[in-house]
Amino acid sequence: MNINEQTELAVSVGDKYISIQTCEEGYEYSIYSTHFDLLDGGIIDSQEQPMREVLDNIMEELALLPINAEPVDYDVLSEKVEIASESNFASSIVASFRFKTALHFDAIVGMDVKGVEEEIRHVLEDVVRESGYLIPIQDVIVTGKRARGLGMTDEPIDVVVSHFDSRLDEMELDQLFNAPALKLDDLPIHVHPVEAQHLGTHFLCEETNLARVMREAFSYHKNHLKEETAIVVRPSIVQALKDAEIVPENKKLNQIPKREER
Template identity: 30%
Template sequence: MQQEEMRETELAFRIADRIISIQECDDGYDYSIMDENYREIDGGVYDNPEISIREALKDIIEDLKQNPDTNGAKGNISMESELVLLDFDEVTMEEEEANRIGSAVYDSWVVMEFKAKTEQCFQPINALSATEIEEIVEEYVNAKLMENDFDASIRGVVLSGSRCRGLEGKNSDLDVVVELRGNEREDDLFNLFHEDKFSIGGIRVDINPITEYKTGTLEEYLPGVERYLEEKRQKISVREKLKEKKSEIQVKYEKVDKGSKKKNEKVR
């Protein structure tokens, strides 16, 4: 009886730049692998209830150490990395808070700076801010992934394209880039997110899914978007200046033309 009471049923550890929590469930052990911000990267059920929780954890760690990093779960874990015991309840609370905040507030200086500029330039759609639109898109993407049993999870959602810098035209789409982790192909994800012709406020939403091992992370992707948008802004600025110059010339021409007509009338 005493041995049963002492049996471990939940554990949490830090290893390198990853946090791992594991607990008993009906089929064995439910585990999560998180980054340093307690955002889940990978996880699942270790379906062997016959072994102890420590043995299950050991197998999970060995798998991370020995196998290539195919979905970002491994991080900086090496063969020499050691486990540091954490408080399971505290880790669970931090994970819940990270999930509550949502991945639309992706913790990265590059992403945060990009979003800050968007908040300054974005014209609300149906009174919705850029952040609110990102949250709506995140909910939509999560729902599509769950409905279709896709092996992918959201890492970040960022409004991109002309609307995020106030450069949109009358018929511009609402471009949103979504970084995902998992084993799904980018083109399959693209097709999934576009099959419903999803729109917000009557404006078509163009969701661009990216992954670390194909297009790259948001940190890698967004600087290129910023450069493109700056080039577009400059082109628009040049066109506007040319229009202004043309208008000025037209006004001068009209004045000269009127002056010529008055002179002709006096001569008559």
């Protein structure tokens, strides 16, 4: 391909990656860290200039010598950037979920939610070692009604286990983790395995479901409170009306009776 006909290009320069592609205005470029996080980017209005020359100018402005630039596969770089973006998205979703859990979680045998998650993780790692499978556990996260303080004290502890293993399907992993009938302080532990790459989507759905459960619980307690209030208030009002002297509508309360003339 003629260098002037290139539509996309990517290079590795020191501790950064730079990608550039054509767009309507000219060229669009992006600069990434070694972890594929976006550091900078923009659009250069220079349609007449060759792509490689534009890239050299960008590197010169960054004080990176073009001679140190090593070509990398543009598609591979784009894929890694997308994966990193999804991972960051999942991390923010999980962090938000955990923050809310910490506000509502009821302690179990004196342990807060972080302590419960750590304890269950140790138990699950023992299960993995005994199984003979090499399943790298990424995280253990309390979920379900307990995550919002809605569960009864004797209800099971639901946890999501995120992992990087793709050799076993979800049903096999579910069987592996739940077959031993694990418990914490006599409370059953229900494990829900989820691949790390699907964690963000899973917790978006989980957040939606728990929000619905919380709305239903709030509505129930609100209506129940109304019923209790009605039972107490209405008879007292009826009794008050019976005991009180009811003034006819055509008689004004502030009217003073006339004295009889003698």
